[in-house]
Amino acid sequence: MAQATSPVSSTQESPTRGSRRGRFSRPSAEQELGPNYKWIALSNTTLGMLIATINSSIVLIALPDIFKGINLNPLEADNTSYLLWMMMGFLVVTAVLVVSFGRLGDMFGRARMYNMGFAVFTISSIFLAITWFDGSEAAIWLIFWRVIQGIGGAFLMANSSAILTDAFPPNQRGLAMGINGVAAIAGSFLGLLVGGILAPIQWHYIFLVSVPFGVIGTIWAYLKLRDTGVRKHAKMDWWGNITFAIGLVAILVAITYGIQPYGSSNMGWTNPWVLAALIGGLVVLAIFVVIEMRVETPLFELSLFRNRSFTFGNIANLMASIGRGGLQFILIIWLQGIWLPQHGYDYSRTPLWAGIYMVPMTIGFLISAPISGALSDKIGSKWFTTIGLALTAVTFGALIAIPVDFNYWVFAVILLVNGISMGLFASPNRADVMNSLPINSRGSGAGMMTTFQNAAMVLSIGLFFSLMIAGLSTHLPDAMYSGLTQNGLSSQQSSELANLPTVGILFAAFLGYNPIKELLGGHPQGVSQQAYDHLTGLDFFPHLISDPFSDGLAAAFTFAMICCILGAIASLFTGKKKGATEVASGSGETVGAELDAVAGDAVGVPSPLVDEEPARTDDAAAELDDLVRDDAEQKASTNRQG
Incomplete structure (x- = not known):
């Protein structure tokens, strides 16, 4: 009775190689x-x-x-x-x-x-x-x-x-x-x-x-x-999920409130609650890292x-x-x-x-x-x-x-x-x-x-x-005060408007509002119609805020x-170096498909021969080295026989 041959090679596969092939049988x-x-x-x-x-x-x-x-x-x-x-x-x-x-x-x-x-x-x-x-x-x-x-x-x-x-x-x-x-x-x-x-x-x-x-x-x-x-x-990993969520939310919430006014400050980074959220969030994330190093x-x-x-x-x-x-x-x-x-x-x-x-x-x-x-x-x-x-x-x-x-x-x-x-x-x-x-x-x-x-x-x-x-906030209050008083607004009104939170004026511009018109709320007394039109028009605020x-x-x-x-x-430090995968690329059809399978698993990419439960990355890389060595030995043996 004729002996069956491998579809990959006309030579009989060794038990080691055959068993290795059996592990990588999952289709792409x-x-x-x-x-x-x-x-x-x-x-x-x-x-x-x-x-x-x-x-x-x-x-x-x-x-x-x-x-x-x-x-x-x-x-x-x-x-x-x-x-x-x-x-x-x-x-x-x-x-x-x-x-x-x-x-x-x-x-x-x-x-x-x-x-x-x-x-x-x-x-x-x-x-x-x-x-x-x-x-x-x-x-x-x-x-x-x-x-x-x-x-x-x-x-x-x-x-x-x-x-x-x-x-x-x-x-x-x-x-x-x-x-x-x-x-x-x-x-x-x-x-x-x-x-x-x-x-x-x-x-x-x-x-x-x-x-x-x-x-x-x-x-x-x-x-x-x-x-x-x-x-x-x-x-x-429930504890990991909980600590990660609490830590990250605390930090991100602190950031959102840190850019809002607090007291007499234009921002809230000195707010005790913001500082507590930042520090507490970092502490909880440190606990999260410890948990991640210990859980299965x-x-x-x-x-x-x-x-x-x-x-x-x-x-x-x-x-x-x-x-x-x-x-x-x-x-x-x-x-x-x-x-x-x-x-x-x-x-x-x-x-x-x-x-x-x-x-x-x-x-x-x-x-x-x-x-x-x-x-x-x-x-x-x-x-x-x-x-x-x-x-x-x-x-x-x-x-x-x-x-x-x-x-x-x-x-x-x-x-x-x-x-x-x-x-x-x-x-x-x-x-x-x-x-x-x-x-x-x-x-x-x-x-x-x-x-x-x-x-x-x-x-x-x-x-x-x-x-x-x-x-x-470094220059806007002075620029607003000067511009408003020059156009007829009283010193008191100009001071009140100029000292409003900078973030509100910034967001008004972001939303496409004319902040000066919104802030005035109507035609102030003592301001001429021409000056009012200038203050609420398209030129005053953009030029005022430019510097x-x-x-x-x-x-x-x-x-x-x-x-x-x-x-x-x-x-500059990304990208894999040339290694066994490239070396093995010219090894011929005898073990080429197997090398592709193990190389795919070693770098974490799917391969036509990857099984339902792939080997760990380190094991796959070691197996790749074994296959390269086996292939080299097979070539050497073929050359000696030739």
Whole structure:
């Protein structure tokens, strides 16, 4: 009877190699679900990222109409917290929960958790659109449902990257992440345009617009997405979840209240409650780290930080998010509060036109993100991420150099280059970090990365506003007092208005209000009609605030520039070195498939031969070395026989 031969080789396999092959028998997502599944996963997760980011920025640009619709005055000190939580509540919730939801995805299925996120996001959008309260009650209602929407967003964000990493082969992940990133950045600017159009008609429409897409995405995800990764049957780290949530929430809440007035100060960093929240949050996070080092199934897999690409990739992303997180807010204030009124745009029209004039940044990102993602798959990510952040730092320097009343085409070129530079960084950075993760840790690893990013953005907004307020408060009171008295206002009235909290005036500009008109509340006695028209017109406040605003801009953008430089330096330490994987690539068909399987497990990427329970990273790397050595010995034996 003829002896059966191996389909891989005409020579009989050794028992060791045969048994090793048996361990790696799990088909890839493409083999299991067909070649079109990866594109289904990409299109659905891209839709999820698109509506999530649209909803984030659409609220940002529609806040003037929301505040008017629910009858809240942004210049009243008590309403500042409502404004902050409408803006930042979504980010705070996603920062706190995204890593926990990534772990749930690892345990119970990423597609299942992602689909739940789509459903929660859609339901919360409906309730946001049917607000029937007024005043502070309406604000609390909106903030509550924004928090629920953030829970849905956390499910989406924590599992979308992991779903893509499971669905795409390693040489296409950069492209997939690039397309996903394009949707995210495009959504953030598309939201500005859609919000600027819909909010003046009816502010409820800004939430309703995402509902049909959410319904489609929920049903589509339920019917088409499948769990192709390895599920981890582990217990939930409840103490880790509790301490992490308490610590991070305490710090982020302290940041939001630190930029609000306290007593006679323009900011609240000396508020005992703010200091207690900051210190207490740091202490609780230290306890969290101790817990994570001792529990069997930690929320944060601290062992992942032994991986150089994961560690430095996250440091680079953290620095980029801190440096760039508050940029959109500052640019909107710059355009809405100063530049657009100086060039004849009425305050009621500035939100829409601010979104339009920021489009070059979107175009730059749309150009570079998919290209850099695809090229980084072929030639590596290190230089894309390093050059991208270095170029971003240069654009911040350019924004400092131009005058407050800039030439728009110079401003547009700077924004275009800024978008290109962030596109060069974003996709390769995320693909590099995700490729460095073991297959059964992708959900928690992606959650950790998104947690750092969202927490950094909240921190960035707080720091940017603090620096802006510090710069404005140095010269703005004197400039306001002088300008008001010169136009006929009494010394007492001028002093009262000039000493109002700087943050209220800053937010009025941010929301597209004319703060002087709002503060005066009517035609003051003793002020001529001509002087009143000048005070409440389009020229007085923008020119008054230009010099103090320039000081704040310089401080904020210098800080951002330093962060981007530090991120660029961190990016130099990412990327894996050439090793056994490349050495083995030419070893021939006899063990080539096996080498591919073990190499895939060693770097944490799916392979056609990976089993249901893959080996640990260290074991897989050691086994890869054994296979390389076996292959070399086999070649040597063949040569001797020849």
